[in-house]
Amino acid sequence: MAYQVTARKWRPQTFAELVGQEHVARTLQNALRQGRLAHAYLFTGTRGVGKTTTARILAKALNCERGPTADPCNECALCQAITLGNSFDVLEIDGASNRGIDEIRDLREKIRYAPARSRYKIYIIDEVHMLTEHAFNALLKTLEEPPPQVVFIFATTEPHKVPITILSRCQRFDFRKVATPTIAACLGRIAQQEGLHISPTTLHRIARRAEGSVRDAQTLFDQVIAFCGSQVQDDEVALLLGLAGEEQIPHLMAAILAREARAVLDHLSILFQQGHDARELCRQLLAYIRDMIVVKVAPHGTPAIDRSAAEVEVLQKLGAHASPEELYTLFDLLSTTEAKVRDSAQPIWVLEVALIKLASLPSLQPLETLVARLETLERKLGQTPVQPTSTSNPERPVLSEIVRERGTTLESGPVPADAGVSPARTAPPPADPAQVPSSPADPVQRIIESASTRALGWILEQHCALQLTESALEIRFHGNNRMARELLQEAETQRSLQQMAQTIVGRAIAVRIIDAPEANGQGKPSTVDNPLAGENRLPLPQTQVVRDTLELFGGRIVEIRERSVSRETTVQPLSAEDMVSEEDNDDE
Ligand SMILES: [Zn+2]
Numbered sequence: 001m002a003y004q005v006t007a008r009k010w011r012p013q014t015f016a017e018l019v020g021q022e023h024v025a026r027t028l029q030n031a032l033r034q035g036r037l038a039h040a041y042l043f044t045g046t047r048g049v050g051k052t053t054t055a056r057i058l059a060k061a062l063n064c065e066r067g068p069t070a071d072p073c074n075e076c077a078l079c080q081a082i083t084l085g086n087s088f089d090v091l092e093i094d095g096a097s098n099r100g101i102d103e104i105r106d107l108r109e110k111i112r113y114a115p116a117r118s119r120y121k122i123y124i125i126d127e128v129h130m131l132t133e134h135a136f137n138a139l140l141k142t143l144e145e146p147p148p149q150v151v152f153i154f155a156t157t158e159p160h161k162v163p164i165t166i167l168s169r170c171q172r173f174d175f176r177k178v179a180t181p182t183i184a185a186c187l188g189r190i191a192q193q194e195g196l197h198i199s200p201t202t203l204h205r206i207a208r209r210a211e212g213s214v215r216d217a218q219t220l221f222d223q224v225i226a227f228c229g230s231q232v233q234d235d236e237v238a239l240l241l242g243l244a245g246e247e248q249i250p251h252l253m254a255a256i257l258a259r260e261a262r263a264v265l266d267h268l269s270i271l272f273q274q275g276h277d278a279r280e281l282c283r284q285l286l287a288y289i290r291d292m293i294v295v296k297v298a299p300h301g302t303p304a305i306d307r308s309a310a311e312v313e314v315l316q317k318l319g320a321h322a323s324p325e326e327l328y329t330l331f332d333l334l335s336t337t338e339a340k341v342r343d344s345a346q347p348i349w350v351l352e353v354a355l356i357k358l359a360s361l362p363s364l365q366p367l368e369t370l371v372a373r374l375e376t377l378e379r380k381l382g383q384t385p386v387q388p389t390s391t392s393n394p395e396r397p398v399l400s401e402i403v404r405e406r407g408t409t410l411e412s413g414p415v416p417a418d419a420g421v422s423p424a425r426t427a428p429p430p431a432d433p434a435q436v437p438s439s440p441a442d443p444v445q446r447i448i449e450s451a452s453t454r455a456l457g458w459i460l461e462q463h464c465a466l467q468l469t470e471s472a473l474e475i476r477f478h479g480n481n482r483m484a485r486e487l488l489q490e491a492e493t494q495r496s497l498q499q500m501a502q503t504i505v506g507r508a509i510a511v512r513i514i515d516a517p518e519a520n521g522q523g524k525p526s527t528v529d530n531p532l533a534g535e536n537r538l539p540l541p542q543t544q545v546v547r548d549t550l551e552l553f554g555g556r557i558v559e560i561r562e563r564s565v566s567r568e569t570t571v572q573p574l575s576a577e578d579m580v581s582e583e584d585n586d587d588e
Contacts, residue, residue, distance in 0.1 A: 007218040010190050012053055013074050013083060015061075019186045019214050020178030021050050027173070028054070029070035032061050037068070038171040040143055040152040042128075044159040045175025048215030051155040052092075054175075055124045056082055058153060059090045063118040078118055089118040095127040095156075101134040108142055111150055121150050128154040129161035136163050143169045177212025180204065180306050186214065187221050196225060198232040204308040209241055249288045250314050252355075256330070257321050261359040268352055278347035282338045285355075289331045292319040296327070330358060372453060376487065444468055446504050452496045459484040472510040473501045488513050 012018050015025035024043075031037060041058070043051040060072035060079045072079050081087035093107070107123065115121040125131075131139065143152070143166065154170060156162060184200070184207040191198045206224065210217035220241065224232060227240050238247050248271055255263035271281060294304050295315045305312060319327070337354040341347045444466045451457030460466060463484050465476040475497070477488055487493055498511045550557070 005219070006190060006222050007215050010218070012050070013057065013060075014071060015054075015057055016071075018050055018054060018057070020182045021054065021175055024054060024173045024175060028058060028061075032068055032070040035068070037062070037151070039146040039150065040170040041154065042159065042162070042167065042170035042172045043153065043155045043175060044172065045157070046177055046212060047157055048210075048213030048217075049175045049178060050214060051175055052124065052126060054173075055153040055155060056090075059087075059120075059122045059124065059151075062120045062122065062151060063087070063089065068119065087118070089115040089120065090122045090124065092124045092126065095125050095130040099130045099132050099135055101132065101138055104131070104135040104138040108138060111142060111147055115149055119149070121147075122153065123150070124153045124155070126155045127157070128166075129156045129158045133163075136166060140165050140169075178214050179212075179303070180207045183207035183210060183212075183214055183217045187217060190218075190221070194225075194230075196230050196232065198224075199234055201308050201310060202232060202234050202237045204311075205237065205241065208306055249284050250318060252285065253288055253292075253318055256355065256359045257318065257326075259359050259361070261356045264355050264359045265352065268355065272348055278341050278351045279338075282334065282341045282351055286331065286334050286338060288315075289327055289334065291315055292322070293324065293327050293331065295319055296324055329361070333358060443501075443504050447473070447497070447501055450500050450504065452493075452500070456487065456493065456497075459487060464488075468501075468505065471508075472512050473497065474512045474514060476514045476516050478516050485515065 015029050018025045041055075043054060045051055057072065060067075060074070060082045061070060062068050063078050063082065064072040065076035065078055066073050074080070074083065078087065082090050085092070093103075111121065111123075113121075140163075142150075146152075152170075154162070154166075159167070159172075181204070184203040187198075187203045187206060188200070191203070202224075206220045207217050209220060224237050224240060228236050235247070248267055252264060252267045252271075255267060268281075272278070291305055291307065292315050294302060295312060296319050298304070299316065301312070305315075307315070322330075334354070337351065340354070341350045344350045447466065447468075448457055448460045451460055460475070463477055465478065467474045467476070475488065477485055494511050494513065498509065501509050501511065546557075549555070
């Protein structure tokens with residue numbers, strides 16, 4: 001048997017075989033069973049969703065020797081003639097090439113003759129919106145007084161171009177775009193019957209690329225088989241469909257979230273070497289971030305995500321390493337980039353620099369965490385007796401002002417300024433999404449990781465020894481950080497710790513804070529309420545309040561400037577470059 005393209009070979013021949021248009025099939029079948037037939041039908045919908053196929057099935061249902069029937073036999077001579085496209089009484093007319101008044105006049109002439117062999121004379125006019133105004137007028141006259149044995153089936157992708165006078169005389173059926181999983185399942189059945197080996201992921205990709213059109217999907221499917229043979233490899237298909245970029249997107253995204261600018265650049269170089277288009281890449285990346293946001297909003301699945309189960313899993317794992325705020329920011333910045341990439345004569349450079357910038361952004365904290373942290377800090381400062389700001393006391397920083405000015409831009413990663421810092425401290429997400437670690441089973445570790453704020457988590461990890469007994473969570477505080485101690489002693493903190501611990505261990509539990517300052521600690525004893533007392537003569541960076549601030553926000557002092565009446569301490573986030581340069585210094 002000669003080769004037939006998939007779309008023809010596997011064209012549905014019954015209403016039951018129609019893909020993704022169950023609502024149309026059911027209505028037409030019911031009408032056929034009840035004998036409530038119209039003279040004119042209008043099938044609307046995008047290309048390749050089954051309009052013409054349904055028109056032929058309807059023609060068979062009307063003309064089948066055993067009909068009219070909701071289930072044409074596909075065996076009688078009349079059914080087979082329609083399948084082969086050589087029925088005398090079923091005429092398919094392409095509206096695009098027969099759009100003039102003459103063609104329609106000719107049609108009206110022939111309509112007057114009774115059907116040659118069948119029950120009905122059926123005119124299927126495809127792309128009916130292409131008819132000229134005169135042709136529509138001529139057609140309208142026929143529709144106003146239709147001969148009894150004539151049925152019109154119009155199909156169009158643009159129903160708004162069909163005159164209302166015609167529309168009002170038709171029974172209209174709107175064909176839907178077919179959902180990606182439905183198309184993938186349809187391709188899967190065909191692959192199975194053809195004895196082809198092709199993975200669900202690839203089927204899903206082909207289906208998604210077809211954007212709701214079964215015919216487009218089948219055409220792509222044919223291309224894939226022609227290229228790969230019966231053993232279809234995922235990477236070959238990705239290459240063929242220009243989807244190699246899509247394979248790389250999760251890796252690129254992981255590198256951005258991990259703030260690894262160098263890795264971002266490497267991934268991009270590979271993609272551009274493979275000939276990928278910067279604009280398309282930017283669009284795919286934007287779509288990916290959008291999907292990460294959607295998955296966060298709807299973790300249990302939503303039709304708004306057009307990806308395979310495996311891809312959704314990767315989206316979720318990657319998304320776990322970014323706050324919603326971070327994703328919103330990335331999306332906004334990349335949207336702006338997309339416009340620039342589109343207009344630029346050097347789109348590759350624009351995208352490269354934009355992504356490096358994204359990979360250098362400080363990781364963003366949810367606003368409420370920052371606000372809570374600022375309030376804590378300001379409360380501490382509020383306990384400090386107000387010192388007159390005067391030239392006689394030039395070393396007193398107006399810290400609350402500085403914090404208010406800079407607070408929202410402070411990076412508050414858990415990086416102590418004076419400690420030997422390694423970038424690993426910020427726990428970047430791994431570059432390979434397949435290796436994203438799962439949450440640890442150790443309940444103590446889980447309690448630390450589930451801390452209500454990052455600051456609390458850091459305090460628990462750095463300044464406390466946690467021990468879990470049958471009835472209590474003992475938190476032994478051994479640091480000398482006054483603010484950390486006070487935070488731990490707050491009733492609210494203890495309540496949240498208790499709730500968290502109970503959720504994690506699954507039983508009622510008490511929380512006990514045991515204060516055990518280090519014997520050789522250099523910090524001030526906790527009984528000293530005023531962190532500034534006795535420190536007036538210390539160099540500014542060594543004052544307790546500055547140290548606490550640096551520790552809480554993970555900053556470092558880059559510059560001390562004179563203000564009009566006092567000095568200003570500028571606290572800046574420790575950026576990725578700083579960490580790298582410090583590392584370099586350590587190596588020297
Ligand atoms: Zn038949």
